[in-house]
Amino acid sequence: MPNNGSLTANLRKSRPSDVRAALLDAATQLIEAQTDDKVSLRACARLAGVSHAAPAHYFPTRAALISAVLAHAFDKLTEAMIAARDAAGDDPFDRLKGTGRAYVAFGLAHPALYTMMFRPTYLQVPDGEMAEAGGRCGAVLGEAVAATPRPGGLTVAAGMAMAWTTVHGFVGLVSNGLVLLDEDPMTTAERILEQQRTAFSG
Amino acid sequence: MPNNGSLTANLRKSRPSDVRAALLDAATQLIEAQTDDKVSLRACARLAGVSHAAPAHYFPTRAALISAVLAHAFDKLTEAMIAARDAAGDDPFDRLKGTGRAYVAFGLAHPALYTMMFRPTYLQVPDGEMAEAGGRCGAVLGEAVAATPRPGGLTVAAGMAMAWTTVHGFVGLVSNGLVLLDEDPMTTAERILEQQRTAFSG
DNA sequence: CCCCTTTGCTTGACAGTGTCAAGCTGATAA
DNA sequence: TTATCAGCTTGACACTGTCAAGCAAAGGGG
Numbered sequence: 001m002p003n004n005g006s007l008t009a010n011l012r013k014s015r016p017s018d019v020r021a022a023l024l025d026a027a028t029q030l031i032e033a034q035t036d037d038k039v040s041l042r043a044c045a046r047l048a049g050v051s052h053a054a055p056a057h058y059f060p061t062r063a064a065l066i067s068a069v070l071a072h073a074f075d076k077l078t079e080a081m082i083a084a085r086d087a088a089g090d091d092p093f094d095r096l097k098g099t100g101r102a103y104v105a106f107g108l109a110h111p112a113l114y115t116m117m118f119r120p121t122y123l124q125v126p127d128g129e130m131a132e133a134g135g136r137c138g139a140v141l142g143e144a145v146a147a148t149p150r151p152g153g154l155t156v157a158a159g160m161a162m163a164w165t166t167v168h169g170f171v172g173l174v175s176n177g178l179v180l181l182d183e184d185p186m187t188t189a190e191r192i193l194e195q196q197r198t199a200f201s202g
Numbered sequence: 203m204p205n206n207g208s209l210t211a212n213l214r215k216s217r218p219s220d221v222r223a224a225l226l227d228a229a230t231q232l233i234e235a236q237t238d239d240k241v242s243l244r245a246c247a248r249l250a251g252v253s254h255a256a257p258a259h260y261f262p263t264r265a266a267l268i269s270a271v272l273a274h275a276f277d278k279l280t281e282a283m284i285a286a287r288d289a290a291g292d293d294p295f296d297r298l299k300g301t302g303r304a305y306v307a308f309g310l311a312h313p314a315l316y317t318m319m320f321r322p323t324y325l326q327v328p329d330g331e332m333a334e335a336g337g338r339c340g341a342v343l344g345e346a347v348a349a350t351p352r353p354g355g356l357t358v359a360a361g362m363a364m365a366w367t368t369v370h371g372f373v374g375l376v377s378n379g380l381v382l383l384d385e386d387p388m389t390t391a392e393r394i395l396e397q398q399r400t401a402f403s404g
Numbered sequence: 405c406c407c408c409t410t411t412g413c414t415t416g417a418c419a420g421t422g423t424c425a426a427g428c429t430g431a432t433a434a
Numbered sequence: 435t436t437a438t439c440a441g442c443t444t445g446a447c448a449c450t451g452t453c454a455a456g457c458a459a460a461g462g463g464g
Contacts (some may be wrong), residue, residue, distance in 0.1 A: 019412085040450060051414045053452080062451060115321065119378055138380075152397060161372065161381045162394045169371020170363065176321055178340075179363045192364045195354060199397050221441085242421060253443045255423080264422060 020058045022048035027069045031112050041065065066116065067127035073113050074133035077106045081140045092148040093200045097193045099144045100167045104189045107171030114171060138164075149202035162199070166192060222260045224250035229271045233314050243267065269329035272319050276335035279308045279319075283342045294350040295402045299395045301346045302369045306391045309373030316373060340366075351404035364401070368394060 016022035026047035030039035041062050042052045059065040080102045088098030107114040117134070120126065145160045154162065170189055173179045181188050228249035232241035243264050244254045261267040282304040290300030309316040318324065319336070347362045356364065372391055375381045383390050 041452090042450070052450095053415080054413060056452070057412065118374065118380060119317065120380075121378055154393065154397075155384065157382065157384055158390055158393055161375065161383065161390055162397065164375055164381060165371035165394060166367055167371070168374055169367035169369070172320065172374055173363065173366055173370055176323055178320060178322075179366060180359065181363065182357065182359055188360050188363055191354075191356065191360055192367060195356075195364065195398075195401050198400060243423090244421065254421095255444080256442060258423070259441060 016049055019048065019050055019054060022050070023055055023058060023065065024069055024072070027065055028073075028113070031066075031069065031116065032110060034112070039066075063123045064127065067123055067130040070113070070117050071127070071130040071133040073110065073117055074130065074137045077103070077117075078133070078137045078140055080106055081137070085140070085144060092144075093197055096144040096148055096163060096200060097197075099141060100163065100193050101186070101189065103141075103167045104171055105186065107167070108175055108185060111171075111175035114175065118168065145200075148200040150200060151202060152199050154199070159200070163196070166196065221250065221252055221256060224252070225257055225260060225267065226271055226274070229267055230275075230315070233268075233271065233318065234312060236314070241268075265325040266329065268318065269325055269332040272315070273329070273332040273335040275312065275315050275319055276332065276339045279305070280335070280339045280342055282308055283339070287342070287346060294346075295399055298346040298350055298365060298402060299399075301343060302365065302395050303388070303391065305343070305369045306373055307388065309369070310377055310387060313373075313377035316377065320370065347402075350402040352402060353404060354401050356401070361402070365398070368398065 023044055026044040027039060029047065030043055041055050044065065045052050045054055048054075055062075055065055059068065081099045084098040084102035085095045088094045116122065120130075120134075123130075141164060142156070142160055145163050146156050148159070150156075150159050167189075170192060174181065174185050225246055228246040229241060231249065232245055243257050246267065247254050247256055250256075257264075257267055261270065283301045286300040286304035287297045290296045322332070322336075325332075343366060344358070344362050347365050348358050350361070352358075352361045369391075372394060376383070376387050
């Protein structure tokens with residue numbers, strides 16, 4: 001699998017002051033640029049301006065580096081969801097919808113990162129740091145669902161599955177270009193979320 | 203990345219009669235067993251009982267082999283959706299729901315295959331055979347949506363995004379273990395699909 | 405001041421990968 | 435019988451993740 005050699009424009013010349021941060025930054029860049037897991041440890045090292053084995057000093061394995069990147073991404077997503085929810089007013093469904101809107105916006109803005117965040121089986125061993133960050137993220141959604149009435153007889157678990165299903169599926173389809181929309185994706189997302197008002201209102 | 207060496211029990215001893223079919227079969231086995239793209243050309247070749255470069259004679263590149271496997275999987279999924287739709291009676295929403303149920307069942311039965319099928323960006327170049335098979339599959343869903351009334355003012359495109367979003371998101375969340383369900387996943391899927399009846403009935 | 409340990413990174417190696425370039429083998433055609 | 439040729443193998447290349455060893459500099463104790 002020969003390397004195409006793009007994205008090597010901004011190679012660092014001298015060793016960076018914070019190697020760990022430089023590696024995380026390089027990995028994020030590579031993930032967002034390359035769409036899939038072709039992001040190699042050696043490419044990260046080159047981009048960060050260190051030797052090919054330097055990453056081993058900070059991350060025991062490739063999966064650990066990726067996990068660290070994903071954990072940070074989860075925290076960003078959690079922040080965005082909380083901010084949108086708190087800006088959405090008092091109505092429980094509006095707050096759930098705001099949370100979902102932020103989720104979709106994040107997913108569409110960072111498709112490659114998003115894909116990896118929500119396919120944990122791909123990092124063979126579950127990573128503690130990442131699992132915690134993911135848990136905090138899920139909790140925000142769970143709280144928003146729990147705060148709504150669910151007259152359809154849905155349990156909180158099923159309601160959460162339903163709400164999450166909606167946003168997760170939409171991001172996956174749109175960011176992979178599987179569905180052709182005739183309007184701004186966020187507008188369609190808004191419509192789809194609004195369709196759930198009846199299921200989440202008293 | 204050293205190989206763990208499992209799944210080598212059923213190595214073929216002599217060269218198979220139909221090498222191409224043997225390779226497709228080996229690739230399918232490896233994908234379903236390994237959950238991610240660690241399925242290597244060389245591992246397929248070993249499993250099929252041929253040399254490491256034999257695949258090149260049938261598939262110009264690794265992506266082409268994977269594409270062929272996924273195209274076949276798409277055809278299987280399409281078949282299952284059509285069968286379930288035709289067994290669901292006359293009501294348009296029931297037929298849509300049957301289609302969705304078959305979709306979810308397939309996704310939960312073949313999680314790794316499913317993941318790859320619906321993440322086409324991961325195979326850098328779009329493959330014709332696979333795109334056609336995927337198109338036929340999407341068409342079945344599209345027809346089912348088009349046959350329903352959509353009083354909410356949804357266009358067919360938005361309705362299709364909504365219906366597909368539901369099943370795609372559910373499969374992604376459940377098969378990755380991201381959501382904890384207190385019942386059989388297909389039962390929850392049934393509930394979630396049923397919630398959409400109001401949006402797809404006259 | 406010198407030595408000694410530790411930290412942080414580098415160099416080198418190994419087995420694995422995808423892909424390309426040859427070479428071999430057996431069947432079919434002339 | 436010989437020529438051709440498809441179908442597969444062997445060998446090589448650059449790349450990968452990971453491990454082992456080594457080097458350079460900083461810091462501390464005598």
